[in-house]
Amino acid sequence: MNTIVAPSLLSCDFSRIKEESEMLNRSQAEWFHLDVMDGVFVPNISFGLPIIKAFRKHTDKILDVHAMIQNPDDFIEDFKAAGTDILTVHYEACTHLHRTIQKIKSTGMKAGVALNPHTPISLLKDVLKDLDMVLIMSVNPGFGGQSFIEGTYDKVRELKQEIDAKNLETIIQVDGGVNTKNASALVAAGATALVAGSAVYKSEDPMKTIEILKNA
Ligand code: DX5
Ligand code: ZN
Secondary structure, rough: OEEEEEEHHHHHHHHHHHHHHHHHHOOOOOOOEEEEEOOOOOOEOOOOOOHHHHHHHOOOOOOEEEEHHHHHHHHHHHHHHHHOOOEEEHHHHOHHHHHHHHHHHOOOOOEEEEEEEOOOOHHOOHHHHHEEEEEOOOOOOOOOOOOOOOHHHHHHHHHHHHHOOOOOOOOOEEEEEOOOOOOHHHHHHHHOOEEEHHHHHHHOOHHHHHHHHHHH
16 A cells, blocks of 8 residues: 655654655655644644754655644745645634635645544535645644544544545544554545554664564
């Protein structure tokens, strides 16, 4: 299977951005997953535009930015200018989601919407066809290293059904607690992109772990 692997750099060593990028460049990971947190939408602050720019300097791979920020609309152009290829915003953080999606796409970036564990798939019904990706959170956003929520499998299956019924090619990304043990079940349920932070960076051989996830 051609699963997209997107290591979450939240768990990397930020004093070594160049080396961390080089490792991912050599690996089978297609995307760099960058978790931007504002301390408002989620109870944590991570990093912002300068760090995205720094990774952009060291890779030609896709920069997949997961914006865990309230009202992302004002920063869409800035994310684009920093080198973002795919911008994912949270359903729960956007009052005018349809407008936000159109604005992201008008810059040339791909548009994703993330759903928190409590947010049902059905709420995306009217915008699904406009999306390049749906990110299903399998933990509550804000931190790396949390345990995977088992109800995620059903959610992935339900989303896959919706996408197939509408003949769409929307990417289904799963983020949070993904590891070499649950990856194949997620892919079997319909996931097409896997985000993994601690599973990659806490493993003895990150490149090997990426390869296992890639073949899940
Ligand atoms: C959590 C972030 C994730 C996180 C995943 O809010 O969106 O991308 O870094 O980390 P792990 O894989 O350790 O759960
Ligand atoms: Zn993320």
